[in-house]
Amino acid sequence: MSVDLQTVKRVARLARIAVSEEDAERMTGELNTILGFVEQLNEVDVSGVEPMTSVTPMEMKKREDIVTDGNKAADIVANAPATEENFFLVPKVVE
Amino acid sequence: MSELTHLTISQARAKLRGKEISAAEITEAYLSAIERANPVLNAYIVVTGDKARDxxxxSDAKLAKGEGGALEGIPLGIKDLFGTEGVHTQACSHVLDGFKPRYESTVTANLWADGAVMLGKLNMDEFAMGSSNETSYYGPVVNPWRRSRLDTVVMPTTHQGDGGFVSAGGTKTARILDNAQLVPGGSSGGSASAVSAFLCAGATATDTGGSIRQPAAFTGTVGIKPTYGRCSRWGIVAFASSLDQAGPIARDVRDAAILLKSMASVDAKDTTSVDRPVPDYEAAIGKPIKGMKVGIPREYRVDGMPEEIEALWQKGIAWLKDAGAEIVDISLPHTKYALPAYYIVAPAEASSNLARYDGVRYGLRVPAKDIVDMYEKTRAAGFGREVKRRIMIGTYVLSAGYYDAYYLQAQKVRNLIKRDFETVFAAGVDVILTPATPSAAFGIADEDMAADPVKMYLNDIFTVTVNMAGLPGIAVPAGLDAKGLPLGLQLIGRPFDEETLFQTAAVIEQAAGTFQPEKWW
Known part of the structure; x- marks a missing residue:
């Protein structure tokens, strides 16, 4: 399988990365090189093989459903580019 | 002062405990070594001098009272992927511009609890994506090793004062260093370069496809990627969560064992942290390997591999045989599919993990008219080329209609890779010996690799299988090539059997010796 310029632009949109026409063209070539490389996986017979979900056979650890953390609003917004009274500020979303 | 920076961790530990040296002295020695070397090597992106001195x-106060921890007063460098409270943590990416976490990663917290001293944050490939440390926002790291050639040099006649000759002239054969700058490997290139150039006693690193072992091999250092689940991933910037593991890069096998003992723990904050006590890895060093079964996988003999790597591998086999190990030929039939499967699984996980960099909660923000525009512009400006490439691949293979063909197929192949290893271990093989990398360190801005991303990816061909199967792997220096560059061997072990890796690596180290670059910086 290979990707064309339109697909690359669509994927960039899905990934929320702005790409110029020039970027998209370069990426098309690079992505096709990588996709060409991974193509060889199709020759592997995987009939009856389960997809891996965990490298170590272990049951997922579960925590008790209790509050163990919190009251850190100032810490959480400390690194944000724009905040106001412990809220994250973003450009207007709803008109 | 320079002798202090040349002490191994075990030597420094003894001298600190014996009060022959102080933590303040050794820390100052490293800080001044960094000051001199870093403008050339670019291994550190931040030096935390004040913090280190504090x-x-x-540590000196604790040592004076005889209360020192396992790493009391040992100065370490920390890869920029580890969250360090109040200290620059950016995974060497522009997108995390100005980020200083309000928390400490579990691994670094464990090191500080044991008394280690933080010298600063180490350079790396952006988000740990790379095999040459050239994708860092902070520029490439330089390998302290340079190529050299044997040549005849003319010794000038020199004399001192009243006809007292120092050299009578003539010629001699010497190694002449080449000026070309080489990469230290990646992604933990800053860690490897700093350890090799004596800019820290040891360093933390992480390994998703070979990022500890390949740079260790390129710099003549020892690097171990432990079993998945051995070190907590909490507080480490995530790349590919099912593959990422932290581990140390050190100057010798014993130092790597000492560091891993402190880094590893059982952590409730990481649900994949495995509930098993951490053994005393150092105790495994020096134990005989007589009767140990060492597997040699035929699939690791790849086309185009330099003669020297094959010769090194044979030398490793001979050393282990001489030490009483039983050498057996084994087959890991799905080896060649590990790298392509990795380049589906890792980018898929990365595209998901890196979705959080949106210009809202931390890091860079590029202002724009609406929120989607802001996301797109922020991510376009914040991520470098390699990171974008992998996010794109990941997004594509997870997108509607392609998930089964790519991601599911890769995860099935991954199970087959794991099964290959399980089969040989079940047949009684204790440890597997392979080359660590398909070549020695290459030049910065290598044109072939810049033109073809897959060429760069091939660096991890021998290491990536280990991540795919979640196994422990160690790279240990085993010799120099004809150009005087270090080459490493890799040992792969059963899950949670890091002890056998240290035990066997120590035998290789004993036979091969340790390697130091000639100082030119």
């Missing part, structure tokens, strides 16, 4: 002072 920590060293606290």
């Amino acid at each position: 920590m060293a002072k606290a």
Whole structure:
């Protein structure tokens, strides 16, 4: 399988990365090189093989459903580019 | 002062405990070595001098009372992927511009609890994506090793004062260093370069496809990627969560064992942290390997591999045989599919993990008219080329209609890779010996690799299988090539059998010796 310029632009949109026409063209070539490389996986017979979900056979650890953390609003917004009274500020979303 | 920076961790530990040296002295020695070397090597992106001095002072107080921890007063470098409270943590990406976490990663917290001193944050490939440390926002790291050639040099006639000759002239054969700058490997290139150039006693690193072992091999250092689940991933910037593991890069096998003992723990904050006590890895060093079954996988003999790597591998086999190990030929039939499967699984996980960099909660923000525009512009400006490439691949293979063909197929192949290893271990093989990398260190801005991303990816061909199967792997220096560059061997072990890796690596180290670059910086 290979990707064309339109697909690359669509994927960039899905990934929320702005790409110029020039970027998209370069990426098309690079992505096709990588996709060409991974193509060889199709020759592997995987009939009856389960997809891996965990490298170590272990049951997922579960925590008790209790509050163990919190009251850190100032810490959480400390690194944000724009905040106001412990809220994250973003450009207007709803008109 | 320079002798202090040349002490191994085990030597420094003994001298600190014996009060022959102080933590303050050794810390100062490293800080001045960094000051001199870093403008050339670019291994550190931040030096935390004040913090280091404070920590060293606290260590000296503890040592004076005989209360020192396992790493009391040992100065370490920390890869920029580890969250360090109040200290620059950016995974060497522009997108995390100005980020200083309000928390400490579990691994670094474990090191500080044991008394280690933080010298600073180490350079790396952006988000740990790369095999040459050239994708860092902070520029490439330089390998302290340079190529050299044997040549005849003319010795000038020199004399001192009243006809007292120092050299009578003539010629001699010497190694002449080449000026070309080489990469230290990646992604933990800053860690490997700093350890090799004596800019820290040891360093933390992480390994998703070979990022500890390949740079260790390129710099003549020892690097171990432990079993998945051995070190907590909490507080480490995530790349590919099912593959990422932290581990140390050190100057010798014993130092790597000492560091891993402190880094590893059982952590409730990481649900994949495995509930098993951490053994005393150092105790495994020096134990005989007589009767140990060492597997040699035929699939690791790849086309185009330099003769020297094959010769090194044979030398490794001979050393282990001489030490009484039983050598057996084994087959890991799905080896060649590990790298392509990795380049589906890792980018898929990365595209998901890196979705959080949106210009809202931390890091860079590029202002724009609406929120989607802001996301797109922020991510376009914040991520470098390699990171974008992998996010794109990941997004594509997870997108509607392609998930089964790519991601599911890769995860099935991954199970087959794991099964290959399980089969040989079930047949009684204790440890597997392979080359660590398909070549020695290459030049910065290598044109072939810049033109073809897959060429760069091939660096991890021998290491990536280990991540795919979640196994432990260690790279240990085993010799120099004809150009005087270090080459490493890799040992792969059963899950949670890091002890056998240290035990066997120590035998290789004993036979091969340790390697130091000639100082030119």
